[in-house]
Amino acid sequence: MIDRWLKEGQSNREIARRLAKAPQTIHNEVKRGRVRQQVRQGKYEQVYSADFAQKAYQNNRKRSVKQVSLTKELKEKMTHYIKQKYSPEMMVKAKGIPVPISTIYYWIHR
Numbered sequence: 001m002i003d004r005w006l007k008e009g010q011s012n013r014e015i016a017r018r019l020a021k022a023p024q025t026i027h028n029e030v031k032r033g034r035v036r037q038q039v040r041q042g043k044y045e046q047v048y049s050a051d052f053a054q055k056a057y058q059n060n061r062k063r064s065v066k067q068v069s070l071t072k073e074l075k076e077k078m079t080h081y082i083k084q085k086y087s088p089e090m091m092v093k094a095k096g097i098p099v100p101i102s103t104i105y106y107w108i109h110r
Contacts, residue, residue, distance in 0.1 A: 002029060003050045032056060068103050078104060 005015050012030065016023040033053025034046045070078075074097070081091045088104035091097040097104070 002026065002033075003048050006030065006048050029053060068099055070099070070103075070107065074099065075107075078107065082108065 001019070002015055005018070010018075012026040013023045016026045019026070030048050033048050033050065033056065035049045035052045036044050037047045037049075038044050077095075078091060078097060078099075081095060081097070086095065088101045088108070091104060092099065092101050
């Protein structure tokens with residue numbers, strides 16, 4: 001939608017209003033998704049590409065998320081503590097389980 005509205009000449013503020021987002025959010029998205037495109041022989045301009053922005057986001061997200069490997073031993077420990085009615089917070093803080101609390105919740109609910 002952003003790329004279509006930009007091609008129609010809408011401002012970042014107008015796009016932000018339509019999407020109920022902050023204008024700075026739209027500015028950052030447009031800045032992040034700009035690519036250099038040839039418009040005619042020897043002439044280039046920066047244009048927003050939603051596909052490029054999405055690929056850049058996915059690539060950045062992939063590199064920013066640390067993978068946690070739940071070993072068999074770690075799963076057994078967590079299962080033991082869950083059966084003893086420990087909360088994920090208590091497992092991490094009191095029992096020293098080296099896993100983010102959100103990962104424990106994810107593992108419990110899957």
